[in-house]
Amino acid sequence: MTSATAKAVGPAPDGGTPAEGRDGSTPDLGQRIAAVTRAAEEHLDETERDAVFPEHALAEMRRTGLLGLLVPVEYGGLGGTVTDLVDVSMALGRTDMSVAMILAMHCQQSEAIVRYAASGLREELLRQLASGHLYLASVTTEPGKGGHLFRSYAPLREGEDTLEINRTAPIVTGGTVADGFLITMRSPQATADHHVSLVYAHRHQLRVEGAGVWCPMGMRASHSVPLTLTGTIPARQVIGEHGAFHRIAQSVFGPLAHLGWSAAWLGTAAGALSRVLRLLRDPAGRKRLDLGSELLMTRLSRARARLDTVHALLRRTEALVASGADLSAASSQLLLNNLKITAAEECYRAVDLLVDAVGLRHGYLQDSPTRLEKTLRDLRSAVLNYSNDRLHLADGQLCLLDPGVRFA
Numbered sequence: 190m191t192s193a194t195a196k197a198v199g200p201a202p203d204g205g206t207p208a209e210g211r212d213g214s215t216p217d218l219g220q221r222i223a224a225v226t227r228a229a230e231e232h233l234d235e236t237e238r239d240a241v242f243p244e245h246a247l248a249e250m251r252r253t254g255l256l257g258l259l260v261p262v263e264y265g266g267l268g269g270t271v272t273d274l275v276d277v278s279m280a281l282g283r284t285d286m287s288v289a290m291i292l293a294m295h296c297q298q299s300e301a302i303v304r305y306a307a308s309g310l311r312e313e314l315l316r317q318l319a320s321g322h323l324y325l326a327s328v329t330t331e332p333g334k335g336g337h338l339f340r341s342y343a344p345l346r347e348g349e350d351t352l353e354i355n356r357t358a359p360i361v362t363g364g365t366v367a368d369g370f371l372i373t374m375r376s377p378q379a380t381a382d383h384h385v386s387l388v389y390a391h392r393h394q395l396r397v398e399g400a401g402v403w404c405p406m407g408m409r410a411s412h413s414v415p416l417t418l419t420g421t422i423p424a425r426q427v428i429g430e431h432g433a434f435h436r437i438a439q440s441v442f443g444p445l446a447h448l449g450w451s452a453a454w455l456g457t458a459a460g461a462l463s464r465v466l467r468l469l470r471d472p473a474g475r476k477r478l479d480l481g482s483e484l485l486m487t488r489l490s491r492a493r494a495r496l497d498t499v500h501a502l503l504r505r506t507e508a509l510v511a512s513g514a515d516l517s518a519a520s521s522q523l524l525l526n527n528l529k530i531t532a533a534e535e536c537y538r539a540v541d542l543l544v545d546a547v548g549l550r551h552g553y554l555q556d557s558p559t560r561l562e563k564t565l566r567d568l569r570s571a572v573l574n575y576s577n578d579r580l581h582l583a584d585g586q587l588c589l590l591d592p593g594v595r596f597a
């Protein structure tokens with residue numbers, strides 16, 4: 190059971206911490222989300238045009254305590270649940286998918302610390318997360334293995350009570366601004382590529398060098414740059430024991446990534462549908478569109494049906510994770526994988542349908558208030574972000590382990 194399962198969002202910490210509102214009161218989750226959304230919206234043109242990190246939105250995540258969403262209340266965090274993570278990711282996705290992914294991925298990293306960091310390091314990092322001083326980046330992708338999560342080729346070398354990091358990272362969301370990194374590397378005593386360790390490194394413990402530019406089709410504000418990371422960290426900064434990454438991946442990274450990403454994608458597609466519907470209902474905006482068109486009605490219906498399907502699957506999977514069930518069972522892994530596969534495909538298809546529904550002016554031009562052009566580019570990344578092909582391959586093998594076809 191993840192510690193994010195049994196908790197409810199509690200009060201923000203006392204004493205002028207970033208979790209307090211401007212007037213000193215404690216804003217609820219909705220107010221915290223609204224503050225981040227406002228900052229994201231205000232700078233959307235610039236982050237999209239220049240493919241730069243949404244620093245103002247991050248500042249609001251720090252100030253409102255959202256970086257500590259899954260951190261237990263006793264460490265000053267919000268003590269949020271997996272449902273809170275889904276709700277926040279969906280809500281932010283309605284404004285900008287990059288901002289939603291930034292927070293969802295950060296929360297996935299922070300939960301690994303909550304559950305697996307050794308005492309001492311754990312307390313130190315949880316307090317930093319709760320106070321908004323620790324934004325975490327993820328380093329799992331590696332040259333030569335693509336997104337293959339359970340392998341690492343870069344060797345983690347042991348010194349006397351130290352670990353030496355030398356890691357090429359082809360794509361690190363928020364890598365230029367992150368305060369700390371969770372990095373997968375080949376374990377010191379590894380005898381096979383799948384003996385992988387997860388380590389934490391503060392930014393100041395590393396030399397962080399840019400290794401290229403970020404100029405993508407979509408997800409431009411995620412600023413997912415290539416980096417080279419080198420440095421020496423204390424041996425106690427291994428998360429879980431050496432070689433234990435597969436357990437962390439199965440219990441935390443996989444479930445929370447698939448839930449958080451899918452929620453971000455669903456929120457993004459729902460935001461697009463909402464903007465289209467508002468345009469259609471607005472007497473001024475709908476002048477060039479025929480609300481009597483059966484084709485238009487059918488397309489709206491099909492888009493909505495796709496989103497309702499993803500929403501049902503998302504909430505079912507969220508309930509499974511929140512229940513504390515053993516997620517290593519084949520049926521649970523299949524459900525988690527199929528959520529990611531289905532959300533990635535269906536959210537993209539729903540928005541693609543909307544482009545046909547409203548046509549060139551509001552479906553294809555950048556300056557339309559529907560923002561379908563940007564939304565479609567952003568959602569195109571979903572099947573690639575941990576490749577659906579890889580998940581289908583894993584699912585095929587999981588199917589063979591469940592000949593009775595029992596559903597989680």
Ligand SMILES: Cc1cc2nc3c(=O)[nH]c(=O)nc-3n(C[C@H](O)[C@H](O)[C@H](O)COP(=O)(O)OP(=O)(O)OC[C@H]3O[C@@H](n4cnc5c(N)ncnc54)[C@H](O)[C@@H]3O)c2cc1C
Pocket residue numbers: 326327328329330331334335336337360361362363408411413570573574575576577578579582
């Ligand atoms: C916006 C965005 C942000 C990201 N941020 C981060 C981040 O912060 N940190 C991080 O570490 N990573 C990040 N990633 C990387 C992501 O998680 C994936 O690991 C990565 O996109 C996979 O890259 P790939 O397509 O080159 O590699 P692969 O997964 O290797 O896929 C390449 C191609 O080969 C095919 N393929 C390869 N091997 C197999 C196989 N065994 N079975 C079936 N098909 C196969 C795939 O279908 C695909 O078409 C991000 C990705 C995106 C899109």
